[in-house]
Amino acid sequence: MDARIINKYKVKNIQKINAPETENPSAENNKPKGFPKRYTGDINALFADKKAFIINNKEIQEENEENEKNIFIASLTDMTPSDITLNEAAKDVKPPSVDWVRYFAILLSLGLFVFAGFNLVKHLYSYVKESRNYDELRDFFNDEEDLQNAQLLKKTKANSPIPDILALQKQTGERIVKAEVGEGIRDVDTKRHKFPTLSETNSDFLCWIKVEFTTIDYPVVHTTNNDFYLKHDFNKQYSNSGAIFADCKNSRDIAENRNLILYGHNMLNNSIFQPLITAYERREDNFRNGIIELITEEAVYYYEIFSVSEEDPWSGYIQTSFSSDEEYVEFLQTIKDRSIFQKDIVLDEESKIITLSTCVNDVRRNMRFAVRGVLIDVQ
Numbered sequence: 001m002d003a004r005i006i007n008k009y010k011v012k013n014i015q016k017i018n019a020p021e022t023e024n025p026s027a028e029n030n031k032p033k034g035f036p037k038r039y040t041g042d043i044n045a046l047f048a049d050k051k052a053f054i055i056n057n058k059e060i061q062e063e064n065e066e067n068e069k070n071i072f073i074a075s076l077t078d079m080t081p082s083d084i085t086l087n088e089a090a091k092d093v094k095p096p097s098v099d100w101v102r103y104f105a106i107l108l109s110l111g112l113f114v115f116a117g118f119n120l121v122k123h124l125y126s127y128v129k130e131s132r133n134y135d136e137l138r139d140f141f142n143d144e145e146d147l148q149n150a151q152l153l154k155k156t157k158a159n160s161p162i163p164d165i166l167a168l169q170k171q172t173g174e175r176i177v178k179a180e181v182g183e184g185i186r187d188v189d190t191k192r193h194k195f196p197t198l199s200e201t202n203s204d205f206l207c208w209i210k211v212e213f214t215t216i217d218y219p220v221v222h223t224t225n226n227d228f229y230l231k232h233d234f235n236k237q238y239s240n241s242g243a244i245f246a247d248c249k250n251s252r253d254i255a256e257n258r259n260l261i262l263y264g265h266n267m268l269n270n271s272i273f274q275p276l277i278t279a280y281e282r283r284e285d286n287f288r289n290g291i292i293e294l295i296t297e298e299a300v301y302y303y304e305i306f307s308v309s310e311e312d313p314w315s316g317y318i319q320t321s322f323s324s325d326e327e328y329v330e331f332l333q334t335i336k337d338r339s340i341f342q343k344d345i346v347l348d349e350e351s352k353i354i355t356l357s358t359c360v361n362d363v364r365r366n367m368r369f370a371v372r373g374v375l376i377d378v379q
Contacts, residue, residue: 130241195297208295213286214275222246249320266358273358280308287341292373303373307339311368325349
């Protein structure tokens with residue numbers, strides 16, 4: 001081989017070996033953006049320098065903080081009260097406020113709880129007190145001597161047996177008038193002498209009512225409105241139980257009323273008119289033998305129950321006056337047809353009825369429960 005060619009080849013190799021490494025421009029261009037360049041120096045020296053830089057900066061920072069602390073303490077030492085002034089921002093800063101809304105809500109809840117408990121106790125006490133008051137009236141009206149001198153009545157005009165016990169002897173016991181079987185109930189009541197005392201207690205006193213198969217045994221009042229006795233008892237004292245009262249549109253003369261309406265509360269303690277629902281809503285046997293008795297100073301009125309039903313307050317079931325006999329007969333037929341149970345009884349323009357009305361304790365339905373009787377005899 002030519003010596004010149006060999007020498008030229010050696011020179012090129014030597015230059016290639018001794019030449020410093022350079023980056024390939026094309027390779028550099030092919031690298032993704034942000035790709036770090038290769039470090040060709042001493043890596044350990046680089047980390048040592050960086051660590052020394054960080055330590056040095058930390059020492060400088062700690063020294064600066066210490067200097068600032070010393071300066072602040074020195075400024076406090078030299079400060080006088082006159083040097084203390086608030087800037088505008090500091091003046092607007094308010095101390096943390098108490099969470100009054102939360103405290104108010106707690107106090108309100110506690111107050112409502114106490115109030116509800118107080119009213120519950122008051123309500124229960126009123127039940128006991130009102131029951132005691134009516135028990136005293138009942139004991140006065142139905143004394144032991146009356147009960148001892150009572151006898152069973154025989155029958156009604158509809159020939160329905162009634163086991164109700166009525167007194168047939170005067171209080172003195174001097175004479176007894178027995179019931180005349182066949183023409184209905186004939187009775188001399190021994191309680192009439194007690195009416196003056198009841199009228200003195202309450203001038204609105206009208207009569208006394210008893211209803212067969214129930215514990216209803218109360219005085220009845222009548223006044224010029226239908227509101228007062230909703231919340232007042234027979235003694236005219238405020239009362240949740242109220243009193244049994246006749247509709248203000250009715251006459252005080254029982255015999256003049258085509259539809260005598262008596263109202264009473266449906267009390268949860270089974271008082272006033274609540275027993276009407278218990279005795280007659282689902283008891284057909286009671287319905288067929290039920291009697292309503294009204295005792296006045298002048299006479300005793302007996303009504304045979306012929307209709308029990310739930311009524312809408314605005315249905316006209318408490319109508320007291322009628323423009324004609326035809327309208328009245330139609331009214332009688334309507335309430336008879338609406339009865340839960342049916343009875344074969346004749347009603348005409350001469351019929352006199354009584355309606356006992358009370359509330360149905362159901363918040364979902366604003367309804368009334370009505371028990372009706374037709375007058376069968378007067379003693």
